[in-house]
Amino acid sequence: MRYLPQTKNSRAAMLQAIGAKSVDELYRDIPKSAFIDGLADIPLHMGELEVERRLGAYANENHAAPDGPFFLGAGCYYHHIPATVDHIIQRSEFLTAYTPYQPEIAQGTLNAIFEFQTFIALLTGQEIANASLYDGATATAEAALMAMRLTKRNRIVIGNALHFDYRGVLQSYAGNLEGASVVDGGPDADTACVILQYPDFYGAAFALDAWRKKCDAAGALLVVVVNEIVALGLLPAPDCADIVCGEARSIGLPMSFGGPHLGFFATKEKFVRQMPGRLCGMTKDAQGRRSFVLTLSTREQHIRREKATSNICTNQGLCALAFTVHIALLGENGFRRLAVLNHEAACRLADAVTKIKSVKLLTQNFFNEFAVELPCGNSANIVEMLAQRGIIAGYALDGGQLLLAATEMTTDGDIAALYSALKEVLA
Amino acid sequence: MTAERKIVEISEAMEEIPGGNRGLLYEENLLWEKERSDEPGVDLPEPEGIKLRTGQPARGDIGLPQVSEPQVMRHFVRLSTWNYSIDHGFFPLGSCTMKHNPRLNEKIARFPGFAHVHPLQPESTAQGALRVMFELQEILGELTGLPGVCLAPAAGAHGELAGIMTIRRAHDAKGQSHRNIMLVPDSAHGTNPATAAMCGYELKVIPTKETGRMTVAAFKEALGDGKNVAGMMVTNPNTCGLFESDILEISKLLHEAGGYFYGDGANFNALVGKARPGALGVDVMHINLHKTFSTPHGGGGPGSGPICVTKDLAPYLPVPVVEKRGETFRLAYEDERKETMGRLKGFTGQFGMHVRALSYILSHGADGLKQVAEDAVLSANYILSQLKGDYHAPFGGPCMHECLLTDKFQKDSGVTTIDIAKTLCENGIHPMTVYFPLVVAGAMLIEPTETESKDSIDRFITVMKKIAADVKAGDTDKFHNFPENTPRQRLDEVTAAREPKLRWRA
Structure with missing residues (x-):
């Protein structure tokens, strides 16, 4: 099989070194009843050409946008x-790297994340941005949870026409928390945040200032959701918001029948410790050279476990890179x-x-x-x-x-x- | 001026030139620090200049840089050369399954009939995409022995969330909403307790420190009368690299108490095609397509975390789920799946990863996948057998697809796990997972995967043995400075966290 480098000889040599007679001896802790009798009921291995033919036929069943x-x-x-985008994201060094936990040998990824964070902060008119989230819908849910943590209030208000999936995901996430509710309308004294889609689901552009005033009067945060990030090249920046999040897939990534897409999340500096997701920061190495590293990880699950700001592990790394390359080209x-x-x-x-x-x-x-x-x-x-x-x-x-x-x-x-x-x- | 003096001056000047280089290793400034070009790196037609119909004033200056296409290409290619990747060499990160990422998968995901299909276009025009999802659902159901499958979750942690919410929904539907406790062993990934907390569950920890495994006694103690226990989250094989050998009895006790068994699929590579988690009492399990099924890690995503559940739990799965009616595939939503826990992700999930995973599965087939599991387990045991004299192996063997060592034999010399990891960087090998699991001090969790040759594994063993030998000989000073020949040396992470600089500023 083309993806397996072990040979009969190497397998035999390793078994001998271990002192085992067979591989099954290594599986001895597993109850017999769990083993698949023979082979699983799926097709046997196929050559590259066969796989390409079969999945190519599936692709041809679809109407593609072009x-x-x-x-x-x-x-x-x-x-x-642009062609450059796909070339860069297919480079082995980006495509087949892990999350940059060893910064000495992951500066390429980290530098690109730092640039991504800067691009998102500039586009949204916010002070800081994270390294990306799964998609616009989950980013919106994370924004609502963050607003609840910051205000210690339980009501999430949807202020205008919000995408149906965003609404659905918000309801699912909020449904996990006791006392949390998702309602339509305007803010009151129990409101953690007002969520506004900008432009709204029907494409309508509008001014944010009236909503900002209403939120201030109620002591609620203003969350602006953008699911067509290209709009931020023409509409006024949502800089009056407390959190701006949404979907950035339009820059650099194909529609791909719904994913992978690219969630983004930007906010004010003072809220950074309640922010979900990975953050990359600038620092120096032992020789004093400018370097980048994942930072403020005390917010995250691998350190804080059940007290983390979110259970999210990684970002949409390669998607954020595609965005960064495309927007760098656009300028x-x-x-x-x-x-x-x-x-x-x-x-x-x-x-x-x-x-x-x-x-x-x-x-x-x-x-x-x-x-x-x-x-x-x-x-x-x-x-x-x-x-x-x-x-x-x-x-x-x-x-x-x-x-x-x-x-x-x-x-x-x-x-x-x-x-x-x-x-x-x-x- | 002598020739020698001149060379010194030139090399001193080189160090001060931003973007200067050492050999083929280029320094690179940020996009904002480059000379601004007149034109963008993308040629776009001139707008007509019509009156705006946005009803809003046009946006002012954003502050983006402007560089030409050749500059952008060179910028990112240079950055890429500062990264280590699987295509460079050995990457034995425990519980991360850094295996070879076949480029066939990339090619297929880019077919226009997959890449340029909109998730909301009429289903009659997207039957091939739905067929991919349906086939993957069926295959994951067969491999796990858990027939209800939803591909929507975006990553492993998201799959956990989907799984725990499915359990919660099931308890609600059965009038068991009072169950508020989730049992989690102390060797669990951090995502497990974080997920349980996100779902509003109270956490109860099952200690495993003694043997690296859950014992029936420790489980019983944590379970108590079980009346308020909603479920248990267990990674099996666990993060000590061991199979939970009492799992059948434990899952039986849990089920008798009315709890559900959540299986974390992070370590499925040890079992794929060989054994079925469904036969071990697992009720819900997420699969990391980016681990077991070779979709690229991409420097931290996108992942994909489908969940597989028993027939009993299937009605509560998130939506959408692909269904087949006659010869037609369709997405089923809340209106038809009334018991669902709801939506967790925009649209269909990480479809591009579904395509890649299916391409990988078809390439290996049932026979190849079984070999994947066996080779992965064999390689890890080989490493354990070769290194257990040089490093402390807290729980012995056999291990599954990863093996756990610690720095116990080294740390008194002042050389600890972090130094060993950084020395591997210096030797062109990505470190193993370090300081995890938390149940042992100075953990080093090594997962070779099935896509390493014996030569490659032997080189790793040689380097590890050399480190141990140098420490034993008292030659320890050098370790604290490694890595030296990497693009960067050790970083000041304390200042990074104390004075966060999270974006470029002029």
């Missing part, structure tokens, strides 16, 4: 990834331009679909996604019909509403194709 016009977002947006001008291009594509899309007289725009102020009302009771049917024509037409909301997204990937041809197909199926 196969046709694509307007689906709803928390996961289709963006271009200040590129990132801001990318955001404007996304917005302009969405404006063109909105103009095109609302040319169909019966289609109404529901989100007036938006970044790269908006909801429309279709003249039919069931937008899911419309999405399915358009999928049969090779167009992934967006996310079907309840009733006749549809959520449409555009990015730098969206061409005028794509928009024209959606316009005619939509007009036809609605007729």
Whole structure:
């Protein structure tokens, strides 16, 4: 088998050195009843070509975004990834390294994390950021738990339209804690934090200051959730928030049917000891050279065990690296331009679909996604019909509403194709 | 000026040049410290300049650097050369299973039909992706003997959370909500107690210090009358590298008391294809796809931590779960799985890791996986047999896929586990897991995995024996300065924590 370097000879030599007659002798502590009789009931080994053929056939059963016009977002947006990104993250030194517990031989990973933390802090207008979390939904739940620890209050308020998965994960995490509740509305004296999705689930952009005032009056923290991080190149920075977290997958990573994605988490310096997740800090080595190391680990499970701020072990290391490479390539001008291009594509899309007289725009102020009302009771049917024509037409909301997204990937041809197909199926 | 003098001056100047180098080892400054280029490293079309419809003022300066593509490439390639990785050499981190990461898996995960598929596109257009998930669910169910599988959890610790919440949901459904105690042996990973606490459980520790294993007596003592015990979290083989030989009796007692047995799958590599945890009384178990099934660790993620449960617990699994109806695959959510504990992760989980793991499993097959477990266990026992005279082996053998040593024979000389670890760095070998498990002082937990050749293992043994011999001979001063020939020497971690600098500032 190609992944196993041991030979008959080396196995025999090792057994002899151990003084065992067979490998099964080494398994003698395991009850006989637990052994698989013969082999497990799964296929026998396959060559590289066979595996590639089999899984290649599965891949071909899927409609991939490049196969046709694509307007689906709803928390996961289709963006271009420069070739450099994938080259860097496939380098052995990054791909096959462990969490940087031995900093003398892991400065590459640590330096990149430090840059990632700086990028996230700058984009969110916050003072500090961690080394990443699993995804936007879990980052939001971690933010709520942190707010509860900081305020010693139990109520989490969802202030606007929050992504359904984020809401679901929040409810699951909060459900573990006695007295914790997740409610919609505004803050009161029992509120730990208000969670605002920015832009909201329907793509609406809005100003945060009124919410900041409400939170201050109630003594609650303000958590801003961003699930399209490209928006932070055009919308005002959510710097008034206490925690800004969400999803950064749009920069550097493919959609990959839902994961791995990239959760981020930024906050104020004064809250650092209640922060979840890994943190990388700057220091010096024995020769006085600038170096980086994982730090403040007294917050973490491997030191604090049951008193840790979270049970999380690692971050999304390689995903954070992909983000860091892509945003380094974009730089200040590129990132801001990318955001404007996304917005302009969405404006063109909105103009095109609302040319169909019966289609109404529901989100007036938006970044790269908006909801429309279709003249039919069931937008899911419309999405399915358009999928049969090779167009992934967006996310079907309840009733006749549809959520449409555009990015730098969206061409005028794509928009024209959606316009005619939509007009036809609605007729 | 003499030629000699000139060379001295040049080399002194070199040391002061940021980005200067020693041989092929390049220093590298941060992105913000580079000369700002006029254009971004990505060419994008000129925007039309239309009036914004965001209803908000456009954002001002963010403070990002700006560098060209060649500079970015060189920056990250240089950083990469400061890392050690499995592709460099031996990486015997105990309980981390640093095995070879086949590039076939990377290639397949990048097929456009996997990489560019949206989790919410119509299921009729994503049958191949759902087929991957369904096949992986079935295979993990078969290998663990636990047929209910959910792939959603994002990592091992997240799988633990999913598993403990599944147990909690089951107790709630059965009117057993008063059960508030989770039993955890003292050799457990830190994530176990942290997870139990996150789920609101009170922790009760089972001591294992004497033999490295749970005894029936110690378990009974911790269990008490068991009325308030919700479950027990056990890694088996445990983090001392030993199989919990009384596990059948212990799990029987736990089940009789109404508790569930959570199996931490961190050490599944010892058993995969060879024995089934489900037959050992395990009710719930998470699988680390990034350990047993070779998905890359990536410098700390992404992982993937599917959970496998008994038929009895399956209704309480998180959602979504992939189901097959006729020839069609679909994601089942709360509306159909009414007993579920809910959602734990956005969308479907770390799908890219599901693809890689399936590619790995199909490559090995049932026959190859069994060999994986056997070779892993054989290699660890070989190391134990060769080093147990030089280092203290607290619990003897046989071990499973990792072996535990300590610095007991060395520490009186002033050379301790940390020095041994750093000396391995100096010798081009990644250290083993150090100071874990906590049940012995100065722990060194060594997991070779099945993807090391005997030559590679022998080199490690030779280096370890040389260290022990030097310590014995009193040649100890050098150890406190190692590593010297690595990109960095020992770091000032105290200042890093006392005055945290967590981001670049001008």
